[in-house]
Amino acid sequence: MFELRTWKEKLGFFALLAVIAFFLFFPVYWALSSAFKANGELYRMDPTFVPHQPYLGHFVSALTEGPLMLQLGNSLVTSTASALLNAVLAAFAGYSFAKFDYPVKKPLMLLILSAQMFPFGVLLISIYPMLQSVGLLDTRVGLTISYIVFALPVSTYMMYSYFKQVPNELIEAARVDGASNFKIFRRIVMPISLPAFITVALYAFMWSWNDLLYSMTLITSDDKRTVGPGLLLRYINENNADWGGAMAASFIVAAPIILIFAVLQKQFIGGVTSGAVK
Amino acid sequence: MADVKLDHVVKRFGQMETIHGVDLDIESGSFVVFVGPSGCGKSTLLRMIAGLEEVTEGDVYIDGACVTEAKASARGIGMVFQSYALYPHMSVRENMSFGLEVAGEPKEVIEKRVAEAAEILKLGDLLDRKPRQLSGGQRQRVAIGRTIVRQPKVFLFDEPLSNLDAELRVQMRIEITRLHERLGNTMIYVTHDQVEAMTMADKIVVLREGRVEQVGTPLSLYHAPQNRFVAGFIGSPKMNFLPVTVKAASAGSVTLALIDGQEIALAADGAALRPGQKLELGIRPEHLIVGKGGDVEISLHCDVVEELGGTTYVYGDLSGHQVIVESDGETTIEKGKASLFSFKKERVHLFDENEQAIAVERRVAA
Numbered sequence: 001m002f003e004l005r006t007w008k009e010k011l012g013f014f015a016l017l018a019v020i021a022f023f024l025f026f027p028v029y030w031a032l033s034s035a036f037k038a039n040g041e042l043y044r045m046d047p048t049f050v051p052h053q054p055y056l057g058h059f060v061s062a063l064t065e066g067p068l069m070l071q072l073g074n075s076l077v078t079s080t081a082s083a084l085l086n087a088v089l090a091a092f093a094g095y096s097f098a099k100f101d102y103p104v105k106k107p108l109m110l111l112i113l114s115a116q117m118f119p120f121g122v123l124l125i126s127i128y129p130m131l132q133s134v135g136l137l138d139t140r141v142g143l144t145i146s147y148i149v150f151a152l153p154v155s156t157y158m159m160y161s162y163f164k165q166v167p168n169e170l171i172e173a174a175r176v177d178g179a180s181n182f183k184i185f186r187r188i189v190m191p192i193s194l195p196a197f198i199t200v201a202l203y204a205f206m207w208s209w210n211d212l213l214y215s216m217t218l219i220t221s222d223d224k225r226t227v228g229p230g231l232l233l234r235y236i237n238e239n240n241a242d243w244g245g246a247m248a249a250s251f252i253v254a255a256p257i258i259l260i261f262a263v264l265q266k267q268f269i270g271g272v273t274s275g276a277v278k
Numbered sequence: 279m280a281d282v283k284l285d286h287v288v289k290r291f292g293q294m295e296t297i298h299g300v301d302l303d304i305e306s307g308s309f310v311v312f313v314g315p316s317g318c319g320k321s322t323l324l325r326m327i328a329g330l331e332e333v334t335e336g337d338v339y340i341d342g343a344c345v346t347e348a349k350a351s352a353r354g355i356g357m358v359f360q361s362y363a364l365y366p367h368m369s370v371r372e373n374m375s376f377g378l379e380v381a382g383e384p385k386e387v388i389e390k391r392v393a394e395a396a397e398i399l400k401l402g403d404l405l406d407r408k409p410r411q412l413s414g415g416q417r418q419r420v421a422i423g424r425t426i427v428r429q430p431k432v433f434l435f436d437e438p439l440s441n442l443d444a445e446l447r448v449q450m451r452i453e454i455t456r457l458h459e460r461l462g463n464t465m466i467y468v469t470h471d472q473v474e475a476m477t478m479a480d481k482i483v484v485l486r487e488g489r490v491e492q493v494g495t496p497l498s499l500y501h502a503p504q505n506r507f508v509a510g511f512i513g514s515p516k517m518n519f520l521p522v523t524v525k526a527a528s529a530g531s532v533t534l535a536l537i538d539g540q541e542i543a544l545a546a547d548g549a550a551l552r553p554g555q556k557l558e559l560g561i562r563p564e565h566l567i568v569g570k571g572g573d574v575e576i577s578l579h580c581d582v583v584e585e586l587g588g589t590t591y592v593y594g595d596l597s598g599h600q601v602i603v604e605s606d607g608e609t610t611i612e613k614g615k616a617s618l619f620s621f622k623k624e625r626v627h628l629f630d631e632n633e634q635a636i637a638v639e640r641r642v643a644a
Contacts (some may be wrong), residue, residue, distance in 0.1 A: 059347065121390060153338070167361060167363065169359045169360070169361050169363035170363050172330050172350075172357075172359070172363070173357070173359060173363035173364075173365075173424075174365070174376070175349075175350050175351065176328065176329075176330070176350045176351060176355065176356065176357045176377075176379045177332065177351065177376055177377035177380055178351035178381050179351075179376075179380045179426075183380065187376075188365055191367040192365075192366055192367055
């Protein structure tokens with residue numbers, strides 16, 4: 001931990017912080033401000049920074065008109081399922097790589113990581129016919145699987161890095177105590193690896209929640225659409241662009257993520273930094 | 279209680295052989311210490327007995343049964359690790375009862391055994407604490423308690439006191455010795471600290487580079503080391519080694535020239551020696567006498583004097599070779615000057631070019 005000693009250092013540090021904060025938060029502020037502006041104020045030539053008359057109409061229409069709630073439900077189901085399944089699979093795979101020795105371990109790890117090297121658009125090209133062949137196109141299950149395919153390599157590697165730090169002696173002590181490999185994993189390793197598990201689950205959840213391309217391509221029925229394509233198709237299309245509505249709906253959609261982060265922040269930060277300090 | 283036998287045990291990691299055919303018999307109920315420098319294979323040997331490391335060749339027997347292929351949990355052993363290896367998310371009680379739970383013991387049995395172990399190790403007040411709320415010594419006691427509850431035939435300790443400070447180490451050393459007296463189980467203890475080995479063991483196994491150098495009681499190793507390595511490893515400060523040349527040798531006597539030029543005659547087995555042969559003479563620091571009083575006198579130029587109160591260590595130079603002298607705290611030696619020291623012939627050890635001991639008569643019996 002470095003210390004800011006002179007006032008020059010402090011001033012420089014806070015100036016830098018202010019610049020970074022501006023780039024991070026100004027778009028968010030602008031979107032929030034737009035969500036509370038009526039169309040008349042929103043489309044003025046001289047933009048206002050603070051809404052003159054806070055307007056809730058965009059929020060009301062986003063919630064009451066159109067399928068936003070249904071799409072939120074679809075997103076919640078696919079994101080939660082992919083997050084949990086991804087974290088469980090990554091935990092098993094990561095543990096195997098970190099704590100067991102077998103002949104094909106290194107090539108297998110490389111193979112899994114190499115899947116991450118492909119742009120996700122390219123992966124989609126191969127996923128699409130595969131899902132089609134097993135009848136999972138335009139299904140929530142198919143979409144969930146596609147999210148797992150994308151998130152699993154990085155998640156596996158994150159879990160692997162975490163498990164590497166779990167002392168072997170802990171596992172050996174449990175082995176001497178008579179525990180099976182699965183019991184060691186479930187009773188000893190997983191409880192102490194919860195921060196990493198939550199981090200990986202959140203990573204997959206955010207990826208699925210924010211996805212546009214996969215959902216847009218793999219889901220064609222309106223009743224199965226998730227929020228990403230839902231917002232795009234409703235508010236921004238070739239005929240019109242309802243910016244106020246889009247901004248209000250975006251904030252409604254972002255709320256669950258912000259809420260989850262607020263609740264699990266400690267674990268998430270712990271998971272992210274767990275490799276840095278003992 | 280159970281005896282442990284190693285029958286030509288070999289360990290290879292890939293192409294590298296780290297344990298070279300070790301044979302060992304450990305009597306039931308004895309306290310055996312594996313000692314040696316880092317990388318000598320003592321922990322690997324212990325882990326092979328525990329079943330945590332595969333045996334490449336040879337067999338391990340516990341209580342007469344071959345356990346070479348058996349799982350760690352099926353060998354009837356309990357192990358205490360250097361880093362304690364306590365389950366961090368479990369309380370002391372849960373840590374101690376985990377093994378019994380896994381074995382499917384009834385709840386009453388688990389509670390009874392945990393209470394007994396807690397009583398032996400004075401852990402009664404700490405049962406509901408998590409490991410992070412305990413001191414190093416308490417953690418080590420929990421690790422031992424976790425082993426006791428399973429009532430193993432053989433206790434294995436892998437450098438269990440290395441992480442403790444000096445004072446606590448002495449205290450825990452005594453506690454483990456008392457525990458052995460109380461339980462009477464076979465205990466195998468790994469350490470690199472020869473003081474731990476000397477104070478705790480019934481029998482010491484000295485290892486070097488995957489080979490057993492000598493097995494014996496602490497005093498037999500101290501008084502009659504079979505080679506230069508054991509002579510140097512056992513004893514603190516370590517034995518002084520001085521180069522000597524054989525002047526004359528016969529079946530019952532050897533005349534040697536010391537590096538300061540003086541000749542000494544020893545009653546030793548010189549049948550295989552020839553004049554001109556280079557040997558090493560070993561003398562322990564505590565066997566050097568300040569001033570006259572011994573059979574052989576040497577003059578040391580003393581450059582460092584460490585006065586510890588009860589003991590004084592003198593670091594002197596004899597023709598370019600450092601010699602350490604241990605004497606009582608009453609000794610006054612002037613730094614930077616030459617002083618006279620002496621030693622008795624019966625206290626010396628003699629080693630040939632292959633570092634093997636040559637029998638010297640009138641040595642103190644082991």
